[in-house]
Amino acid sequence: MPEIQPIIQRLASPVEQWEPVLDDILAAFDCPTGTLHQLDDTTEQLHLLAQRGIPEKLMPIVGLIPVGKGMAGICAKRKEPVQTCNLQTDNTGNIRPGAKETKMEGAMTVPILDGERLLGTLGVAKPVAYDFSDAETLALTDIAKAIGLSWIEGTANP
Numbered sequence: 001m002p003e004i005q006p007i008i009q010r011l012a013s014p015v016e017q018w019e020p021v022l023d024d025i026l027a028a029f030d031c032p033t034g035t036l037h038q039l040d041d042t043t044e045q046l047h048l049l050a051q052r053g054i055p056e057k058l059m060p061i062v063g064l065i066p067v068g069k070g071m072a073g074i075c076a077k078r079k080e081p082v083q084t085c086n087l088q089t090d091n092t093g094n095i096r097p098g099a100k101e102t103k104m105e106g107a108m109t110v111p112i113l114d115g116e117r118l119l120g121t122l123g124v125a126k127p128v129a130y131d132f133s134d135a136e137t138l139a140l141t142d143i144a145k146a147i148g149l150s151w152i153e154g155t156a157n158p
Contacts, residue, residue: 001136002029002139004028007028007143008146010024011147011149015150017050018036018049021036021147022034022051022052025140025143026124028139029124029136029139029140031125031126032052032053032127033052033125034051034122034125035048035050035054035109036049036050036123036147037049037072037076037122038112039067039119039121044067045064045066046064046065046072046073046121048064048065049120071123072121075110075121075123076111076118076120078111079111079116081108081109081140082108082109083106083107083109083131083137084106084107105127105128105129105130106128106130106131106132107123107125107126108125108137109123110123110144111144112144112145112147112148113144113145119151120147120148120151121144122143122147124140
């Protein structure tokens, strides 16, 4: 199981830049690619706060995601983790066509929640086919809870 306590502790202090936090999360899960989105309640869209490994040509798509579209949007709509073993071959309908351009395979997105209220999503991806374990899913969910608390308690500037 990934060591997440240093990340959780870091989130208890003010966060000015999300990229270094995302870097720590990606390192803990051995993933080169990841995203952090925050929900805009008024538009029902997820706004990108931080990313690593997303090709520049996908930024217009990844920068603003409607709830219900793609992995992050479906995760947001369901308020539960969404994963795929291989983005390149997935045919569930959860993956948008542009996701294949990331060259990633194993991917997971978890919701950032305040109770039942959606705040955003956190996604990670690997360049190999991969099924995230229950322990990894729980660890990523715990990090998402800590991110949500930092947003609510004002220790972050999203």
